[in-house]
Amino acid sequence: MAAPLMVSLLLLTFFHAASVLATANSDFDVRRHLSTVTRYHVAKEISDNSYVPSNVPDQCKPIHLNLVARHGTRAPTKKKMKLLDALGTRLEVLLENVKEKKSGALPAWLWGWKSPWTGKHKGGELISLGESELYELGIRVREKFPQLFHEDYHPDIYPIRATQVSRASASAVAFGMGLFSDRGNLGPGHHRAFAVISESRASDIMLRFHDCCQNYKAFRKSQEPSVDKLKEPILDEITKELVKHWGLNFTRQDVSSLWFLCKQEAALLNKTDQACSLFSPSEVGLLEWTDDLEVFIVKGYGNSLNYRMGVPLLGDVMQSMEQAIKAKEEGLVPGSYEMAKLRFAHAETLLPFSCLIGLFLDGRDFDKILREEPLQLPPKPPQTRIWHGSTVAPFAGNNMLGCGDSDFCPFEVFKCGIIANDTNKQAMANTRLVFSSQYEWNSERRAIEEQLLTIVGITTLVVPVFVIVLNSFLALLAVNFCSVLRNFHVENRKRG
Template sequence: MFMCCLSVISSIPDSKFPCSPLTREEIENHLSTKTPYRVRQNLNEEPITFEDCQPRRIWSVIRHGTRNPGKKDIKKIKKVLGKHQGKILNNPDVQMCQKELEKMKSWYFKAQPEQEKFLVPIGEDELIELAERLQKRFPALLTEDYSQKHYLFKYTATQRTLKSAESFCTGLFGRHKLSQVLYPSPVHKDPILRFYKLCTRWKNEVDKNPEATVEVDKFIETSPLIEELLKEVRGVTQIKDLSFDDVSLMYKVCGYETAWNKYGEHSPWCNVFRTTQSLQVFEFIEDLDYYYIDGYGFEITHKQACPAIKDLFEHLEPTSTHPNATFYFTHSGTVLKLLSHLGLYKDDFVLTHNDFDKKRKFETSKIDAFASNIQFVLYECDDGEPKVLTMHQEKVVTIPGCPEDSLCKLSTLKNIFKESLECDFDGICQLNQSEESS
């Protein structure tokens, strides 16, 4: 649709309006779960060593890299933003600078519906480079020689996690050894990698429950920040009837296209936003949504992650017969639920629609970027006490109850997660007969 709009534009009139003051860095830091991993990666590749201790085992959960949107979003972006592109370029009063108008004129959305949620090239790079850095930090543990006895790689039944796993293995072993790597058959409702797909109670009480989005709805319906945002974007585009959904779609495309483009400029749709606050408004909406669906909003949401925790300890046990290096490639929902189960990034208040101005730890732009990852590394020490290092996005983090920025005794971690190790998943997740029949 948008191509027909462009065909009537012979030239773009000179603009005297200034460009958006937002820098690429400002934009990239407020894209919620569409944040490219390059913003969060740790480029310090020095080996992580502790006196009298040697790394022996690693267990890791990794979100897939940067991807395409879903099919519905791809179709909507092409149709709705194609129409708005034509309106912008045909209106001489649009408050965008010449450079922004030129970029808007050349814009077209590359993703096709049949490529929905596919990993994109930059997503492959994210996983390759992550593997290379981890290998440099733990060279004795993550060897360049693949062995099924030493390595376990597992992904869900999706293209984006399969390609993420293959890219990660490319970083470890090189492309010429990829054919040697064996993977278990992928499962869509994997009990470890996507436990929430099997949790009936969570689906009913949270995921499909309108109450879970109440705080998001209240913020959108009552906050004066929404009206400020709409006024800003309507003024820039000179499209007076722009809806909130339209502007939300612009933010979404801003995120995807900026994440896709590592070396070039941000998406032309980012230019409709003139203040950092506008990006932060959408970021806050995303944080509210994920807080209740995947985070601390409901106890069952993070409590159901116990199968992953149980699997973690089975693999970290010094006498375990499991492979020494375990890497699971999964999704945002798994990473956020697991982080919450671990007690990380928990604020001392319940996040509500009134908390836009509050400083918070639960910020999806910071904790759930594309390719976000969690590592647990077991160290065997000369004192005979096995200890564990925990890392999130390649940085050392402290599990509540463990020593700050250091190794934590395996026995201490087991005590902290004693209930998780027992893990009555069916008891947590299954509705009883009276609930099912009601």
């Protein structure tokens, strides 16, 4: 009799090799409070400090790996570079008004400041730091799971998919270079060529569903005024304090631009002693919270539409896992079936997908999610909260699926959690309506859609890095897998 197949939550200790820059003479590190602009290695420092791995039985052997990852650290977009150029002009005006009474209290960097991106005509590309994040991640994955990557490369064994946006596809290439380094004959690094497949932006319901859904676009636009209204009191409060402290007539827009500059300097340039130094630690915490509110409302648990768009992606993840299990059960040799599926996309992909599977969620809120009810907003500092953009979707953030409090469990337990609740069947069916107005479904998508209609629930799963299907004789005994899973609480101490 074949051994039961298990799903393992192996939380990998992936460390980024970049240098660490902390704020001087303080335990407060601005780099940990940059919401979704946070660098990957910084987010990992936060989670790794609290994660205690469970013992995985020696009999467990990986047969398949699923990855859903965000692109690495990128440059500001063209729109944001214009904002920073405008900030430079604005600072000139503010400083001109105090020129005659120039004070040593004002930071020296303000005088004559110009955006580091002035003169650039394009933006949003993956930068070298982002390339390193994904390249080193690829190497760590191969080292952690050598038995999955000992086969010669073939696109049917190791399919790599990315969106058509260059920073996502470049991230896929960087990851692949690390994953398959020393496996070919190209150059001194012994690289080899590999394929990265992209779907058209107009029809990419797997990785760029937010661009395919007109209902979502309308919802997001409708939320802009209310999100701005929520931010205004905090921005006004901080603006008042900055004017008082620095003697410059800052406006709310100035503060918003300076906060954006702080995030870019800290994440991209490893600078925390310029724009970030204008804010106190408590002000940084409040500004991060306003960012997290926006992410929560328009990309997260604020509306079920946000995460229901991820149903096709979830269906693809489940299907690839089941196919690998079937191949193993039928005795197919490694290399004759798909051993890893690697996807590279955006925060707008990772955030909804994480919500769809119940990550970063208080157990008490799980029933609300099953009913597709919006959750309360993340509490304002100094209250603690689970929802932090810096850990939900940092640059190069990635997801691993697991089973409640366990690091591994039978695949049927995992699957039962995903399809657990019949009350969501109609909600899943309605996912079809979300996308169908945007383009015509071809026969392949219709087949996938019919399979997705059987996915009628979600579960509280523990946080992130990869899905690994394992073979082991150590099956967990459970009379009712679904009822057990529904009672699990999310423990976000387990971070990938």
